Amino acid sequence: MLKKLLKYDYLSLRRFLIPLYSLTPVLALLAGLLSWIAAKSDYFLVYLGLQSIYWFSVVALVLSAALLPVLLVVNYYKGMYSDAGYLTLLLPVKRRQLLFSKLLCTVIFLVAYIVVAFFSFGFAFFAGTAAAAGHNPFYAYVIVFTMIGDFLTTAPINAVLLVIEGLLYLFVLLILEFSNYYFGVTLGAVVFQGKGKIWGGILFCVVTDVAVSTLLSLVNLAVSGGILAGGADLSSFESAATLQVFLILGIVLRLGVAVLVNFFNIRMTEKKLNLG
């Protein structure tokens, strides 16, 4: 059943995310090329004109990135608690499968967007700087990949571990973030039954996310304060290993919090929800 749920969640997200994902590199290419040409231009008016269009493209690019979480939250709300909820919530599947499918699909799409954004934003922002320094427009990527290559050559195990840890951390962060949002949307639907559910959902999205983030920041602060108060020398191998352990514990903690948030979300859709 999970496979089928994932299929329809993918189809539901694909219809507006694929255009957004296509728009991002197009805008980035436009912005990068404009700043590249502007950097090479000797004419002030041409420079000014190109720069203006460049900034317009950059703003559009940033807005399209900022729009993504909003679109995901609204899509979740519509699929669960608006009219479509009369179909979704009556499927003969477990509520946890329903929520897990939506969350997993969201995170996969977000990871895909991060890849798209990495290549798009790098070009949009650094093509002009590279041109001014006499390099090709893709010079920022050359630097990044050279650094990765060097790291892989000199310390391959550390590099691989770092990449795995980094990806895991990113994945868990996204899961936690959207677990908070989706829990907030459900809370909004339960509290504001009928009227103003979407705005209530968005309000609770923010409240839940701020509450969970604050709690985790306090835990982080206490742990890192404890390490420093213990007189740790951060340049030593032992301290670096200790930090690694705390990093992994941080990932586990966030995953645990995400599981807890989702547990409450599932319970609420089972016991408290009134689709009016």
Next chain:
Amino acid sequence: MQGQPLLSVNQITKLYGSFPSLSDFSLTLTPGKIVALLGPNGSGKTTLLKIIAGLLVPSAGSVSILGNPPGEEARNLVAYLPDRISVPGWMSSNRAIDYFADFFRDFDRPKAEKMLADLGIPLDKPLGKLSKGMREKVQLSLVMSRNAKLYLLDEPISGVDPAAREYILRTILTCHSPDSTILISTHLIADVEEVIDEFVFIRDGRLLCYDSADEARKREGKTVDEMFREAFRC
């Protein structure tokens, strides 16, 4: 009213704030019946159907469908047609058929395809681009193409033209089997008069009357429509 109960609604109360939408409502339905749920606006018909379907949680009381409380197993037994369009507008009729076939093991694909063809619905056009009436027909076709034990139909004929209404009522009769029951909420009593076996009158969230249509007609010498008008005269 004999046989194994298909649906048991036991002393259900539903409060919206302090306002009771349903009060101490009980009803037991047996298989093989078409039952009309009749009452004026705001009498609690939709609330009752939503509670049976599992979309609303009652403030008190319980519901069971063939012994199952509203939940995963009960959702396999109940086909619910809401009073709004729930199939997303981005889906085409074909995609919606796939969706129902993927999730409901009792879904009859050829039957759905035939119904949609009979109603002249384009299969590959997104539902969002069809008229409201057409979307309602698609939704009804999908729900009635399930071989469910209990059908809950909330105003299935109110938004469609008279010709389609006749087709839909014929479909309801065709879908009806000895082991399934159809609970149909409507204002258009005259239209369903001929097809119903039993009727339920509901007023202010309370059960006013639950009777066999034939027996009541013989006893009272009136149609169900006339009895309704008498009971709910303003």
